[in-house]
Amino acid sequence: MTTSGARPLDPGQLETYFALMEAVSLLQHHVEQQLRAEGGISYVQFQLLARLADSDRPLTMTQLADGVVYSRSGLTYQAGLLEKAGLITRSTFPDDERATVVTLTEKGAALFERVLPGHIEVSRRLLFEPLSATDVRHLGEVMTRVRDHMRARPPRSAAPRKRRPGTAR
């Protein structure tokens, strides 16, 4: 193995990849700062609040986790923090008592509303300021395609092992 990736990228590709990674790292860092400063929350927590704010009905833990967090316990941890801060509530889902439904409290909704403008302002100042309308449209189109591609194509080599259902471990 390890020969699977011997084929080099085109020169421009590597540059593009690094520019993308570095730019987004910087963006993430600034966004984290803004959210922490103005709302005392992390970007992960912001995403969870955003999902709940976006949905007109409560979400189960599993629905909430999707794409935001990569382990169940990670979500339980974050939900615990949000609940302790009074931003969400958790309760058993009557239709399936294994599930937990998560609701945004008024305080949570208010915090989200309070934090959102600054969040948008950061993205405008750091990301959109140097871009034309055409750039933005193209970037959005391209990254949407990439995102959907990734969602549809889960890891191949990244997974340590194909675990069959029910296997130990």
Next chain:
Amino acid sequence: MTTSGARPLDPGQLETYFALMEAVSLLQHHVEQQLRAEGGISYVQFQLLARLADSDRPLTMTQLADGVVYSRSGLTYQAGLLEKAGLITRSTFPDDERATVVTLTEKGAALFERVLPGHIEVSRRLLFEPLSATDVRHLGEVMTRVRDHMRARPPRSAAPRKRRPGTAR
């Protein structure tokens, strides 16, 4: 206060922003998995090795940190790990004895070479596969512009400005 960012984004902008953030989050996650699985290193550590591999001369800690890590102690921590793993060495810089110069060991260079193909393969499969050559060129051009914009325009509200001891907080 909090009205600083009341102006809304154009509809497409918010979508673009979230698509970008989610796509790159997924990409980062896969990349971390690959690096951890094949080389036992994190993306931060990969970046540090990459910088050293890219440079024909050793770098000081400060040069190495630039853009990769946001605190001095964070770099010291990472350098400590890399040194303990035998991937780099640190020694005093004769010309300025305050500085530490970092050198890639043969083992470090070998690890980097070993891990790079898989890294490239992940980026190809997840990022580049759904993109045309034009998309890649445009994406690279746009993200380079954004990156340079961010580098040139450090945080406004987020900056841990030089504060004198005893200031608020």
Next chain:
DNA sequence: TATTGTTATACTCTATAACTATA
């Protein structure tokens, strides 16, 4: 005094595995 880097420390976050309870 300012700068380079390290250390001590506290904190946040993540992930694996074992667990409970429902289906």
Next chain:
DNA sequence: TATAGTTATAGAGTATAACAATA
């Protein structure tokens, strides 16, 4: 047996502040 979620726990990473040494 499988699924939803929690808990226990361990480990990785980050940041702030105090520090030492050099410029």
